[in-house]
Amino acid sequence: PAKEEWVITAANAKPQCDIIHEAWQSRAVIRYDMAVPLNLSERSARQSTGRVGGVLVVTLSHNSRRIDVDINLDNQADDHRLRVLVPTPFNTDSVLADTQFGSLTRPVNDSAMNNWQQEGWKEAPVPVWNMLNYVALQEGRNGMAVFSEGLREFEVIGEEKKTFAITLLRGVGLLGKEDLLLRPGRPSGIKMPVPDSQLRGLxxxxxxxxxxxxxxxxxxxxxxxxxxxxxxxxxNKIPWDVMKLNKAGFNVPESYSLLKMPPVGCLISALKKAEDRQEVILRLFNPAE
Structure with missing residues (x-):
């Protein structure tokens, strides 16, 4: 975070919301425009001439247990992090996230954050974790999971530590910087401009x-x-052929599957033809901890 931190939320952005009911789903289209600091200098001066526009489409589909969220952003500001917050009612001290071939339980808060400088740590142990496809919070028998397509970073925040914070973008202008708030002293890398890493645009x-x-x-x-x-x-196959040929007669079953996977249990991580023999290679793994 910046040394002159300034947390801005969309709570005062005056969003516009349209509700659309269709045959098999209902959607809420939420549009907002947020004024944010254009850069670190404006953040220090508490100015906000930059902007982040967003369109969120929240979909409830027929016979689906999920709430699907599509987010379209227009980022016109530098050196900031944008996260979406998902509150839950669950009080817990750990969070579950998946990895390449399983899942891990991690603490939502690290007690070492209270005295990391006194103990001589080089960097603060911030409980910002990575996931592959999902993260879950649970209390008792009830829980909530957030699925992600390509968004890997999350944190559990709030006074009671029960709100997901999923990172949507993190804009930086330099490859490495020294004397940061949570990593004082040494630089993290070469101090070279990387303007494309500001993630401007859509x-x-x-x-x-x-x-x-x-x-x-x-x-x-x-x-x-x-x-x-x-x-x-x-x-849908369009009934049009480049060449008119006599159709060959053949009989096939109404349905056929190479294999069937149960709704719980193992997952497929690879299914491919063997390179050195006429066989198929199937790789499974147990996604549990």
Whole structure:
């Protein structure tokens, strides 16, 4: 964070909201425009001539347990972080996030943050964690998971530590800087301008929320995230052919599948043809901790 930190939220952005009811889904289209500091100098001076525009489309689909969120941003400011907050009612001291071949439970707060400088740490142990596809908070038998497509950074914030903060973008102007607030002294890298890393312009993100009962493993949170990320693809064949040929007769079953996966349990991480023999390679893993 900047040494002159200034937290700005969309609470006072006066959003415009349109509700659209369709046959198989209902959508809320929320538009807002936020005034933000244009750069670090304006942040120090408490000025805000920069702007971040956003359009959020929240979708409730028929017979779906998810709340899907599409976010379209127009970032016209430098050196800032933009996050979306997802509040939950769950009081817990840990958060679950998936990795490449499993999941990990991490603390929502690190007690070392209270005295890291006195103990001689080189960098503050900020509880900002990474996820691959989903993150979940749970209290008792109830929980909520957030699915992400490409957004990897999250934190659990608030006085009671029960609000997801998912990073949408983080704009930086230099490859490395020295004497930072949470890492005093040494630079993190070469002090070279990287203007493209400010992420100016249009950006699209996707999230989905899933409430569940039971453990994440028993509720199939990993499988639900995979189904959302990789939906079934289909197409309509146009009845038009380049060449008119006599149709060959053949019989096929109405449905056929190479394999079937259960709604809970293991996940597929690879399915490919072997390079050195006429066989198919299937790799599975257990997504539980």
């Amino acid at each position: 950006l699209s993100c996707r999230l989905s929320l899933l409430s569940y009962t039971g453990t994440p493993t028993a509720a199939g949170v990993a499988q639900q995230a995979r189904a959302w990320l990789t939906p079934v693809q289909c197409y």
